[in-house]
Amino acid sequence: MNKKSIRNICCIGAGYVGGPSMAVIALNCPELIVNVVDINLQKIEAWNSDDLNKLPVFEPGLDTVVEKCRDKNLFFSTEVQKNISEADIIFISVNTPTKTIGLGKGYASDLKWIESSARQIAKYARNHTVVVEKSTLPVRTAETIKDILESSEEISDFGMQKEPKSFSIISNPEFLAEGSAINDLQSPDRVLIGGEDEESIEKVCSIYKNWVDPSKIITTNLWSSELSKLVANAFLAQRISSVNSISSLCELTGANIKEVTLAIGKDKRIGDQFLKPGPGFGGSCFKKDILNLVYLCQYYGLHEVADYWEQIVKINSWQQERISSIVIQNLFGTLSNKKLAILGFSFKANTNDTRESPSISISKNLIKEGARLNFYDPKVNEDKILKEFQEYEYEQKLNVFETVLDAAKGTDAIIILTEWEEFHHLNWELIFQVMRKPAWVFDSRSYLNIIQLKNIGFKVWALGQS
Ligand code: NAD
Numbered sequence: 001m002n003k004k005s006i007r008n009i010c011c012i013g014a015g016y017v018g019g020p021s022m023a024v025i026a027l028n029c030p031e032l033i034v035n036v037v038d039i040n041l042q043k044i045e046a047w048n049s050d051d052l053n054k055l056p057v058f059e060p061g062l063d064t065v066v067e068k069c070r071d072k073n074l075f076f077s078t079e080v081q082k083n084i085s086e087a088d089i090i091f092i093s094v095n096t097p098t099k100t101i102g103l104g105k106g107y108a109s110d111l112k113w114i115e116s117s118a119r120q121i122a123k124y125a126r127n128h129t130v131v132v133e134k135s136t137l138p139v140r141t142a143e144t145i146k147d148i149l150e151s152s153e154e155i156s157d158f159g160m161q162k163e164p165k166s167f168s169i170i171s172n173p174e175f176l177a178e179g180s181a182i183n184d185l186q187s188p189d190r191v192l193i194g195g196e197d198e199e200s201i202e203k204v205c206s207i208y209k210n211w212v213d214p215s216k217i218i219t220t221n222l223w224s225s226e227l228s229k230l231v232a233n234a235f236l237a238q239r240i241s242s243v244n245s246i247s248s249l250c251e252l253t254g255a256n257i258k259e260v261t262l263a264i265g266k267d268k269r270i271g272d273q274f275l276k277p278g279p280g281f282g283g284s285c286f287k288k289d290i291l292n293l294v295y296l297c298q299y300y301g302l303h304e305v306a307d308y309w310e311q312i313v314k315i316n317s318w319q320q321e322r323i324s325s326i327v328i329q330n331l332f333g334t335l336s337n338k339k340l341a342i343l344g345f346s347f348k349a350n351t352n353d354t355r356e357s358p359s360i361s362i363s364k365n366l367i368k369e370g371a372r373l374n375f376y377d378p379k380v381n382e383d384k385i386l387k388e389f390q391e392y393e394y395e396q397k398l399n400v401f402e403t404v405l406d407a408a409k410g411t412d413a414i415i416i417l418t419e420w421e422e423f424h425h426l427n428w429e430l431i432f433q434v435m436r437k438p439a440w441v442f443d444s445r446s447y448l449n450i451i452q453l454k455n456i457g458f459k460v461w462a463l464g465q466s
């Protein structure tokens with residue numbers, strides 16, 4: 001088999017990972033042709049939009065990279081078959097959400113999109129193809145992908161003459177965080193490449209070596225690489241649940257969570273990153289990856305280990321329930337006929353992604369108590385917000401506004417759920433004037449200037465402070 005050098009890359013999945021990660025490869029490897037394919041036509045049209053504000057993913061700096069590379073060596077299309085057949089390397093960046101039905105429901109990853117991608121590769125790839133798992137997957141998924149690919153000879157449909165083909169599987173999980181994706185991709189802490197054959201590992205390494213220092217490229221076996229991704233996310237989420245659990249103790253004891261995290265973060269062994277208290281972690285990754293880890297531990301009979309990791313998700317849900325109850329209690333125990341402003345709907349700042357956003361679960365708790373909600377988010381549009389509440393009669397109860405001031409008019413409370421920078425620079429005096437009194441601010445990120453707000457006349461609750 002001719003194991004030729006790489007010229008043509010295909011990425012299956014044009015989402016939050018596929019789009020930005022391939023754009024950065026195209027930027028740093030001008031000699032490579034990078035084709036990003038997706039079955040979602042609307043998404044592909046958005047990636048090809050002349051108006052760069054309409055790209056389906058909002059990430060600082062992404063528009064500039066796309067503008068530089070698109071239609072030069074970076075292409076977005078729905079031509080899955082053609083681009084698979086022309087590719088030397090295929091990245092699989094499809095979604096792997098938690099299963100909602102069947103075996104492992106609520107814990108295991110749903111691998112149906114991985115399976116369909118592997119079947120398409122098996123059918124349409126030609127000659128030798130390196131298949132790279134970029135999606136986050138349960139450890140040992142490469143075995144399943146291999147089984148599907150190895151059956152390709154039987155299902156090849158290139159006419160009468162079956163072409164000889166071969167595959168190598170590489171695990172190359174993505175560690176980017178949303179909101180800082182371009183920076184994370186341009187200057188990664190590390191690039192992880194797991195595989196079985198040296199030649200394919202080297203091929204994938206050679207792409208990254210165009211801009212990443214070789215000392216940051218780690219190579220391992222397949223299973224270590226697959227598992228490391230789940231473990232990295234579990235450790236990161238564990239820090240957030242730890243700090244959030246302590247935020248509740250601070251509120252009862254007079255300690256201040258910001259002072260506590262400053263003090264512990266100075267210890268080099270602990271470190272000062274990822275210690276911000278908040279309304280619980282959101283995003284498409286942490287919860288699903290921990291639940292996946294829990295499922296794997298249960299599958300291998302490690303029940304104590306499974307329980308240990310599951311507690312991180314339980315504390316996260318508890319934090320969201322806790323914040324909802326605090327709002328209700330402070331507003332005299334009832335929200336009926338009260339109007340509240342929800343500031344921030346994305347799961348963190350600098351992204352338009354709302355998957356598993358704490359704003360969704362907290363808003364639902366408040367709606368159940370009878371609240372009417374006014375939403376404002378700088379990057380999430382009205383349709384996307386209202387879609388989350390389809391089961392409620394939201395016509396009368398929910399409204400989305402273009403400015404914070406409009407959202408605040410006539411409300412009893414403002415609840416800060418996403419730490420957008422612009423919330424630091426609001427005209428709080430004016431906001432106070434348009435609200436019903438007593439006017440409350442609930443700062444679930446504990447990042448506003450409380451003294452300033454209190455001086456204006458607000459009643460303030462800030463997470464982890466008393
Ligand atoms: P996403 O939902 O934004 O994108 C996935 C895309 O794959 C969708 O557009 C979907 O239409 C497409 N797709 C599914 N099946 C397909 C097929 N057979 N052919 C063509 N296209 C297909 O998901 P995402 O956030 O980009 O995540 C992708 C993977 O990367 C997941 O496994 C996730 O856990 C992992 N990951 C995500 C992040 C993140 O920050 N979002 C970070 C690291 C890793």
Ligand code: UDX
Nearest residue numbers: 174175176177178274275276278281282283285347348
């Ligand atoms: C995460 C991982 O960081 C990334 O490496 C992986 O590839 C994908 O999952 P992401 O979910 O995009 O990235 O964002 P992240 O910055 O990790 O934030 C996740 C959630 O934790 C957000 O809701 C954020 O607000 C919250 N968070 C983060 C905190 O509450 N406190 C912190 O100190 C950090």
